[in-house]
Amino acid sequence: MAHKNVDLGRLLKGTSIIPVIVIKEMGEALPLARKLVAKGYKTLEITLRTEFGLMAIMEIAEAMPDVIVGAGTVINKGQYEAAIAAGAQFIVSPGHTDALIEEAEQSEVPFLPGVATPSEAMKLYDKGYEYFKLFPAEAVGGLKLLKSMISPLPQLKFCPTGGINEKSASDYLALSNVFCVGGSWMVTS
Amino acid sequence: MAHKNVDLGRLLKGTSIIPVIVIKEMGEALPLARKLVAKGYKTLEITLRTEFGLMAIMEIAEAMPDVIVGAGTVINKGQYEAAIAAGAQFIVSPGHTDALIEEAEQSEVPFLPGVATPSEAMKLYDKGYEYFKLFPAEAVGGLKLLKSMISPLPQLKFCPTGGINEKSASDYLALSNVFCVGGSWMVTS
Amino acid sequence: MAHKNVDLGRLLKGTSIIPVIVIKEMGEALPLARKLVAKGYKTLEITLRTEFGLMAIMEIAEAMPDVIVGAGTVINKGQYEAAIAAGAQFIVSPGHTDALIEEAEQSEVPFLPGVATPSEAMKLYDKGYEYFKLFPAEAVGGLKLLKSMISPLPQLKFCPTGGINEKSASDYLALSNVFCVGGSWMVTS
Numbered sequence: 001m002a003h004k005n006v007d008l009g010r011l012l013k014g015t016s017i018i019p020v021i022v023i024k025e026m027g028e029a030l031p032l033a034r035k036l037v038a039k040g041y042k043t044l045e046i047t048l049r050t051e052f053g054l055m056a057i058m059e060i061a062e063a064m065p066d067v068i069v070g071a072g073t074v075i076n077k078g079q080y081e082a083a084i085a086a087g088a089q090f091i092v093s094p095g096h097t098d099a100l101i102e103e104a105e106q107s108e109v110p111f112l113p114g115v116a117t118p119s120e121a122m123k124l125y126d127k128g129y130e131y132f133k134l135f136p137a138e139a140v141g142g143l144k145l146l147k148s149m150i151s152p153l154p155q156l157k158f159c160p161t162g163g164i165n166e167k168s169a170s171d172y173l174a175l176s177n178v179f180c181v182g183g184s185w186m187v188t189s
Numbered sequence: 190m191a192h193k194n195v196d197l198g199r200l201l202k203g204t205s206i207i208p209v210i211v212i213k214e215m216g217e218a219l220p221l222a223r224k225l226v227a228k229g230y231k232t233l234e235i236t237l238r239t240e241f242g243l244m245a246i247m248e249i250a251e252a253m254p255d256v257i258v259g260a261g262t263v264i265n266k267g268q269y270e271a272a273i274a275a276g277a278q279f280i281v282s283p284g285h286t287d288a289l290i291e292e293a294e295q296s297e298v299p300f301l302p303g304v305a306t307p308s309e310a311m312k313l314y315d316k317g318y319e320y321f322k323l324f325p326a327e328a329v330g331g332l333k334l335l336k337s338m339i340s341p342l343p344q345l346k347f348c349p350t351g352g353i354n355e356k357s358a359s360d361y362l363a364l365s366n367v368f369c370v371g372g373s374w375m376v377t378s
Numbered sequence: 379m380a381h382k383n384v385d386l387g388r389l390l391k392g393t394s395i396i397p398v399i400v401i402k403e404m405g406e407a408l409p410l411a412r413k414l415v416a417k418g419y420k421t422l423e424i425t426l427r428t429e430f431g432l433m434a435i436m437e438i439a440e441a442m443p444d445v446i447v448g449a450g451t452v453i454n455k456g457q458y459e460a461a462i463a464a465g466a467q468f469i470v471s472p473g474h475t476d477a478l479i480e481e482a483e484q485s486e487v488p489f490l491p492g493v494a495t496p497s498e499a500m501k502l503y504d505k506g507y508e509y510f511k512l513f514p515a516e517a518v519g520g521l522k523l524l525k526s527m528i529s530p531l532p533q534l535k536f537c538p539t540g541g542i543n544e545k546s547a548s549d550y551l552a553l554s555n556v557f558c559v560g561g562s563w564m565v566t567s
Binding site: 022047049072073075076093094095096097098099114115116117120135136138139140162163 | 305306307308310311312314315329330331333334336337338340341342
């Protein structure tokens with residue numbers, strides 16, 4: 001049976017860009033989510049960097065059932081579980097730890113783990129992972145790193161995030177091993 | 190109880206730049222240390238790259254009690270223990286291994302482990318670490334990497350080292366997740 | 379007793395550049411190998427990225443006994459064993475996993491593991507490894523990364539691969555911690 005991580009391929013099939021959102025005040029989530037959906041975004045990543053993140057996931061999951069909402073910046077088991085309880089359909093982390101991987105194994109909700117080197121990705125591929133967040137993309141090798149992995153490791157698919165803007169996003173999306181891109185440029189403008 | 194690594198925040202509170210020193214001949218350590226202290230440096234990292242390193246730590250620890258002296262380039266358990274016996278107040282490594290982490294758990298002297306990716310830092314954060322050496326800073330993403338980690342991982346604090354000079358040091362020190370910078374530019378000039 | 383990985387130092391003593399080869403059709407391997415040997419190359423890395431890789435290793439091992447032939451892009455135990463059965467004299471991977479390291483421990487044929495950070499290399503050094511592939515070299519820090527490791531970690535030797543061309547190869551080979559360079563520029567021209 002395929003690993004749950006592989007479900008991300010299906011879940012995010014129609015998604016090329018994922019807005020990565022930091023909610024800074026109460027009541028901000030729904031208006032912002034509606035604005036982004038109006039711009040054409042179908043998938044939103046609400047980070048747990050602020051205390052408003054979980055509530056925002058809950059509000060969007062309830063009020064906007066057509067939106068695919070994920071939880072970002074999840075760095076421990078407690079956040080993983082709270083995000084699912086709030087309605088997150090996928091879980092994203094800037095990296096990965098043994099505890100997060102263990103939690104993901106037990107969960108029904110797929111995990112998009114952050115990686116920064118081929119070995120970090122290969123170790124998770126051995127566990128069944130095929131979809132990864134490359135973070136922070138621009139700092140750890142960006143397009144060069146991704147291009148270099150296409151030939152030896154074509155089975156690994158990446159969502160580069162970190163330092164990407166509207167212009168560079170299309171360069172990333174043109175690569176065969178990039179399934180989507182994360183960024184915040186559309187949130188702030 | 191906080192992890193011993195967190196003691197580094199207190200120990201290095203007044204330190205913004207750590208000279209990283211390679212002792213190349215007998216008798217060089219104390220004059221060099223005095224010269225650096227006269228320039229305002231309070232903390233010195235004496236590397237174990239040469240056979241004079243341990244003796245230098247011993248001499249400085251004994252003759253200059255106001256200096257905070259650490260041992261650098263520690264890559265195994267034997268060096269860790271020898272450095273402490275010589276009087277090192279903290280232990281630095283270009284990276285980290287299971288053996289070094291195990292040794293650090295048992296030791297009273299705090300360990301500043303080298304990391305180069307978010308996952309390397311997050312795995313140690315799960316064990317209680319909050320202070321890291323980013324090495325080699327300029328090669329593995331430098332300012333870009335550190336800036337990208339501020340928003341998702343503000344709890345991780347870094348001492349970037351490797352390829353930094355007097356001019357770039359201030360750019361690093363301006364970042365909220367940089368607690369000090371390591372370098373050798375002040376040693377050779 | 380030294381780790382088998384250290385045998386790579388002897389095996390590749392006369393090799394400064396390793397052509398990294400992707401065989402795209404039946405019958406291509408021997409003519410290509412002969413052309414490369416005529417140009418002066420002594421060691422060839424045949425990747426297992428295509429279904430022709432194993433057969434190519436077998437053909438070269440049998441018909442050209444003076445050539446040192448290795449298997450590249452080995453990412454699991456099955457490929458490791460098949461490559462040896464085909465006659466590979468060394469095994470290369472873009473990274474390393476627990477499964478590959480375990481397989482290498484049991485094998486008579488040395489493994490050149492891919493690494494991208496000091497900690498990835500140090501963890502394997504603790505197991506006896508001294509020779510590493512740095513991959514993808516240009517993307518993960520290249521010359522800067524290698525230069526920064528010379529002073530603290532002179533015992534680690536690298537074969538940078540990924541994004542290197544004929545011109546930059548000599549810059550890499552000039553470093554004391556580079557024992558050879560991998561590339562494909564001589565294959566396509």
